[in-house]
Amino acid sequence: MTSIKHVGVVGAGQMGRGITEVCARAGLRVTLCDVTEDRARAGLTGVADSLLKAEKRGALTSEGRAHALAGITVAADLSRLSEADLVIEAAVEDEQAKTALFRQLDEVVTNPAAVLASNTSSIPIARLAAATGRPESVIGLHFFNPVPVMPLVEIIPSLHTSKATELRVRAFADETLGKKAIVTQDRAGFVVNSLLVPYLLAAVRMVSSGTATAEDIDTGMTAGCAHPMGPLRLADLIGLDTVAAIGEALYEEYREPLYAPPPLLRRMVESGLLGRKSGQGFFNYQ
Ligand code: CAA
Helix, strand or coil: CCCCCEEEEECCHHHHHHHHHHHHHCEEEEECCCCCCHHHHHHCCCCCCHHHHHHCCCCCCCHHHHHHCEEEECCCCCHHHCCCCCCECCCCCHHHHHHHHHHHHHCCCCCCEHHHEEEECCCCCHHHHCCCCCCCHHEEEEEEECCCCEEEEEEEECCCHHHHHHHHHHHHHHEEECCCCCEEECCCCCCCCHHHHHHHHHHHHHHHHHHCCEEEEEEEHHHHHCCCCHHHHHHHHHHHHHHHHHHHHHHHHCCCCCHHHHHHHHHHCCCCCCCCHHHHCEEECC
């Protein structure tokens, strides 16, 4: 089994940054790509800040931080991933955008042993694999936010993914990154979001109907069920646009009303209230 030494990460948003950080901390060479060099550089700045925080709290030595940073390069041109062993797509949760990226990756990644993975939270892997001429090498590799903190990774083989690809990615997640991998069938939402997103949407409906304040709904779940964070703060952390997009994908797959994003969530997204990343969601972060 060829080992994974060079990882390409496509998308320098919060998930792409977290994935870049954990890969670099595991001693891998990482090429972080976004549509412009400025966006990729902003991603690298975010990773550098996070590494500095990790050093300050004693989770990383200064040599470890320097080594991780030295392993990261940024690019706006996907052809820089031609020799990558593993490419992890972490772009916006939009099926058309992701399909277009997989089509491009299929053209530019010339390493025949490369694995093309998606960090999608809800889009069926089979649809992304169908955009390539190598569906046996395409797989879902879904990380959780904040990536440096959350141990879980979902591994999602499609009906065409080879066993060799699945085993290689599992070894990468468990052994190279030290994460906890679970394998799930290729169904929208996989395991975690199929359970989590209806819960988050139910909390949004409670705000809409005036059942309780956002603060009290969250306190209900932190103080009553020992969750580390309430559903509305968690939705703000994930990003309300992402929560809405996952809800849409689940609704499209299952047609169950509990997956449909409620009007309040849609209006907040349309108004640019995206949660922590925009400074305002159900709570204020400015
Ligand atoms: N990046 C790196 N490290 C971070 C971090 C970040 N963004 N946020 C927190 N941390 C670290 C802190 O530095 C701290 O580390 P040490 O223990 O080494 O000092 C540790 O995490 C705990 O942080 P804090 O004490 O500041 O805060 P906390 O105890 O409130 O924990 C939390 C913060 C880890 C986010 C916690 O509230 C939590 O676990 N929340 C739930 C998160 C969750 O459910 N994530 C899954 C979302 S679903 C998803 O991602 C999938 C999807 O497809 C939508």
